[in-house]
Amino acid sequence: MNGSGNWDWDTKEKYVTDINELKKKFPSVRELVPSDDGEKIATTVRNEERRFTTCVNGETWEETFERIYSLKFNPAGQLISLALRDYEWSVIIDREMWEDKFDYIWNLTLSPDGKNIAVNINKDQMSAVCLNGNIWENTFFDARDVAMSPDGTRTASHVLTKRRAELDNVGFMKKNWTVAVDGNAWDNTFLNTWGAVFSHDGSHVAAVVRTDLVQYTIAIDGTPWEQTFGVVWEPIARPGSSEFVAPVQTPKGWTLAVNGKPIWGNFSQVWRQGFSNDGSKLAAVVAVSIGNWTIAVDGKPWNTVFNQIVATPVFSPDSKKIAVAVKHKNQWTIAVDGSPWSETFENAWNPVFSPGGDKVAVKAERNGKYFVVVNGKIGKKGYESLWDPAFSPDGNKLLIRCVDDGKYYRRVIPVNEI
Amino acid sequence: MAVKEKIVSRDFKEYVREVNPDVGLDESIKGLTPEKIEKTIKAVLGARTARIRAVLETCIHCGLCSKACQWYLSNDGDPSYAPVAKMRMTIWEMLKRDGKVDAEFIKQCARIVFTECNICHRCSMYCPYGLDVTFIIGLVRRVCFVLGVVPQRQMDQDHAHATTLNQVWLGQNDWLDTMQWQEEEVGAEYKDLRIPIDKEGAEVMWLPLGAEPKTGIYHIERTAKIMHAAGIDWTVPGKDVWDSSNMPMFLRDFATMQRIVRGLFDNAIRLRIKKMVLTE
Numbered sequence: 001m002n003g004s005g006n007w008d009w010d011t012k013e014k015y016v017t018d019i020n021e022l023k024k025k026f027p028s029v030r031e032l033v034p035s036d037d038g039e040k041i042a043t044t045v046r047n048e049e050r051r052f053t054t055c056v057n058g059e060t061w062e063e064t065f066e067r068i069y070s071l072k073f074n075p076a077g078q079l080i081s082l083a084l085r086d087y088e089w090s091v092i093i094d095r096e097m098w099e100d101k102f103d104y105i106w107n108l109t110l111s112p113d114g115k116n117i118a119v120n121i122n123k124d125q126m127s128a129v130c131l132n133g134n135i136w137e138n139t140f141f142d143a144r145d146v147a148m149s150p151d152g153t154r155t156a157s158h159v160l161t162k163r164r165a166e167l168d169n170v171g172f173m174k175k176n177w178t179v180a181v182d183g184n185a186w187d188n189t190f191l192n193t194w195g196a197v198f199s200h201d202g203s204h205v206a207a208v209v210r211t212d213l214v215q216y217t218i219a220i221d222g223t224p225w226e227q228t229f230g231v232v233w234e235p236i237a238r239p240g241s242s243e244f245v246a247p248v249q250t251p252k253g254w255t256l257a258v259n260g261k262p263i264w265g266n267f268s269q270v271w272r273q274g275f276s277n278d279g280s281k282l283a284a285v286v287a288v289s290i291g292n293w294t295i296a297v298d299g300k301p302w303n304t305v306f307n308q309i310v311a312t313p314v315f316s317p318d319s320k321k322i323a324v325a326v327k328h329k330n331q332w333t334i335a336v337d338g339s340p341w342s343e344t345f346e347n348a349w350n351p352v353f354s355p356g357g358d359k360v361a362v363k364a365e366r367n368g369k370y371f372v373v374v375n376g377k378i379g380k381k382g383y384e385s386l387w388d389p390a391f392s393p394d395g396n397k398l399l400i401r402c403v404d405d406g407k408y409y410r411r412v413i414p415v416n417e418i
Numbered sequence: 419m420a421v422k423e424k425i426v427s428r429d430f431k432e433y434v435r436e437v438n439p440d441v442g443l444d445e446s447i448k449g450l451t452p453e454k455i456e457k458t459i460k461a462v463l464g465a466r467t468a469r470i471r472a473v474l475e476t477c478i479h480c481g482l483c484s485k486a487c488q489w490y491l492s493n494d495g496d497p498s499y500a501p502v503a504k505m506r507m508t509i510w511e512m513l514k515r516d517g518k519v520d521a522e523f524i525k526q527c528a529r530i531v532f533t534e535c536n537i538c539h540r541c542s543m544y545c546p547y548g549l550d551v552t553f554i555i556g557l558v559r560r561v562c563f564v565l566g567v568v569p570q571r572q573m574d575q576d577h578a579h580a581t582t583l584n585q586v587w588l589g590q591n592d593w594l595d596t597m598q599w600q601e602e603e604v605g606a607e608y609k610d611l612r613i614p615i616d617k618e619g620a621e622v623m624w625l626p627l628g629a630e631p632k633t634g635i636y637h638i639e640r641t642a643k644i645m646h647a648a649g650i651d652w653t654v655p656g657k658d659v660w661d662s663s664n665m666p667m668f669l670r671d672f673a674t675m676q677r678i679v680r681g682l683f684d685n686a687i688r689l690r691i692k693k694m695v696l697t698e
Contacts, residue, residue: 028610031617050605067598069615070656104591122591142589144582164587167570169442172577192581210580214564216673231673271680311687347619347690365619 003075007037007399009392013411016041017058020406029055034387035073038401038410042079044068054081054092061095068092070106074114082108082119091117091133098133105130107145111152118146118155128183129155136183143180145194149202156181156196156205161189178222179207186222193219195234199242206235206244217260218246227260233271239279247271247284256284256299264299268292272312276319283313283322295324295338302338310335314350316357323351323360334362334376341376348373352388354395359415361389361398372400372418379418391415427526430507433498435529442570443528447521450565455524459517462561463509470557473549474510477502483551486544489534501541501551504530508558528562531555532569537668560670568669575665578628580674583681584661585628596631597654600638611646613638616689617653623691624654625662625682630697637697652695655685662696 008014016039023029028046035041042056051064054071056079067084074080081092088101091108104122111117118131120143127143128136140159147156162176175189179196188209196207209219215228218235220242227248235246238258248257253266256273264270273284286296292305295313309327316322323336331344334351347365354361361374369382372389385403392399398418400411427433463470484490484500493499498507508527512519541551562568568576578587588596594615601613614620624645630637645652654660659681666674686694 028612030612031614050602067602069594069598104595106591106594120590122589127589127591144590167574169570169573169577170445172574173566177581191577210673213566213671214673231676309683309687347692349690 004037004390004399005393007392008039009397009399009412011410011412013409014039016408016410018407019403022055022058026055031071032385032403032408033071033073033079034401034408035077035079036075036390037077038399040073040077040079041401041408042071042073044071044081052083054079063095070108072108072110074110075112076114078114080108080110080114080117082106089121091119091130093117098130100130100133100135102130109146109148109155111148112150113152116148116152118148120144120146120157127159128180129157131155136180138180138183138185140180140185145196147196147198147205149198150200151202154182154198154202156198156207158193158196158207159185161185179205179219181205186219188219188222188224190219197235197237197244199237199244200239204237204242204244206237206246208232208234208246217248218244218257220244225257225260227257229257236273236275239275245273245282247273254286256282264296267296267301270296272310274313274315276315277317278319281315281319283315285310285313285324293326295322295335297322302335304335304338304340306335306340311350314353316353317355318357321353321357323353325350325362332364334360334373336360341373343373343376343378345371345373349388352390354391354415355393356395359391359395361391361415363388370402372398372413374398374415374418377418427507429511429523429526430498433507433526438533440569442568442573443525446566446568447525450521450524450567452518452520455519455521455565456517458564459512459519459561462557462564463512463517469550469553473505473551473554474513476547477505477545477549479506480546482546483541483544486540488536488538488540499534501535501555504535505551505554509554512558512561524562524565524567527558528567528569531558531562532572556670559668560672563669563671572665572669576669576671576674579661579664579666579678580671583658583678585663585665586632586661588628588632588661590658593631593660594656596635596638600635600642604639604642608643608646611642613642614653616656617651618689620651620653620689620691622650622652622693622695623686623689624652624695625660625697626654627663627697628661629663641697653689653691655689657685657688659685662694 026045030044033042045055052068053061053064065083065085070082072080083092089105090098090101102121102123105119107120109118121130126139128139141163142160143157159180177192178186178189190209193207193209206220216232217225217228230249233247235244247270254270255262256264267286269287283297293310294302294305306326306328311325313322313324325348326335332348333341333344345364349363351360351362363386364373370386372379383402387401390399423437490499535555537552575585597613605611664678
């Protein structure tokens, strides 16, 4: 059932399960997690014996666990979670647990198609990554974060190569952190490192590295750029190349750089950069001056600025438009190509474009209820809980995943009837 | 432990202190060269901004700042503890000598700015011109930090923040495990007491100090009970940054300072929480 083209766009409403009933049945019901297609709703529940299990569409698994967390549906509708059973942690796919068990697992990471699953693992006081049940051959004294190649076949993590001694500042300066890719640590080590990311073809990895107490740069496959900076934010891969783009702080201000060379002008801040789907445009959140935030596209900032938050920019599928959630004067709204909607909200999530790029939908909060908003028009119905809306392939309908009067529904609504 | 032996500054004879060994100062100066020191001082102080000049060119050495300083007051009015004296013995001397000072001088500076000033800003309140003396002390701390001459424990905390984004070297797994374990512990007393991790849209995101999940576990239990009793819709972040302390600020490690603050706000934006509640 991958892709919204295979979803049911004809049934107007499906009542899936009664959440209030679930709350009566169990002492504790945790956060609700719907599948992408809205057909399933999952949660963790705790029983009277203080043990946890999972409940999908009101049906509770028989098996119980000491702990369960990090529930996620993959695009195929399988539920992935991390669970502790008999004091051993492992990954559960639907009801099947991986054979390998660990002392702890975290940072559940799925490939875009959901077929590949990776986690950081800790076992016998050593850490690594486990991909699809296969632990890296090499383990490390610490591992932080999981990076996965777009095809899901390769993983990387920031790793500690020598055990740390208490208050050993001299030892720290010997540079003990690096990036391990598929379990193989780069030859070069650094004071610290973060933000590892794969190139689109999965053949290169870049990360922020600290080469001296006050010098930062980007290392690609272990080799740092020649230029260093006051600080550097996380890189992203340039589509169709082995290059990476990262925000860097220079004496003149913040800019974006490729191979250590600035490619934009200077701003008070630059971050959350991203390429359009066709790779032709590059956008980022910038501060044109202190407290004046906006989006810059290919180095050119929008004319409108916002004084609190500009979240992550979202490109339309045709790469022509950008929408972003912004907070200005304590009110959230959505700005599309620099023009904010007139309606404002207590909260607004990241916007979603229709396949044709002509419509923008978002989940927003007003007076404690959650609404679907399309192109600035607020939906009639406010919900107790709501998840990001999704457009049908023709862009004329919206999938609404919501809790209404204590019940979870999957609804399909024509866009012009919201 | 303090050794009953005195050190007397070669540059300022009135500066007499007990020897108090600290490898962060004693050992780290060994690798310094005059060239590196000069280059660092010029890099940090080179651009004489209006803010720097406002302090250095306006101060008339009246000494009224002294009575504001707890170090001066608690050392029987010893003038070498006066804020103005601390500027005189550090930044003014660096500028007077155009950065040509030796490693021993840097150690003296580090001792003064890290261990004899709390950066409390009271001296600015007593200054007839309202000069920001602690900004200047901070610049000297920056010089010392760039040279790696920082008291051992303070430098260790900075390394911890830079590496793990918390001041106590807690691994990502330990943070999550501790929150889950604490929920189990406290949850036994209450029907549905929770420590929600990464709850999107919660009203409040609680951000502890790093020491709480490591050595002050009971703080987590109490915070959870307070949130539960008050009926607050709250959460803790499941990803970095969750430690609201910012020890790199005291070293003027600007990069790590920014990473911490940015990380806290990134979590707030990611989870769309409405308020951040910080331990202090």
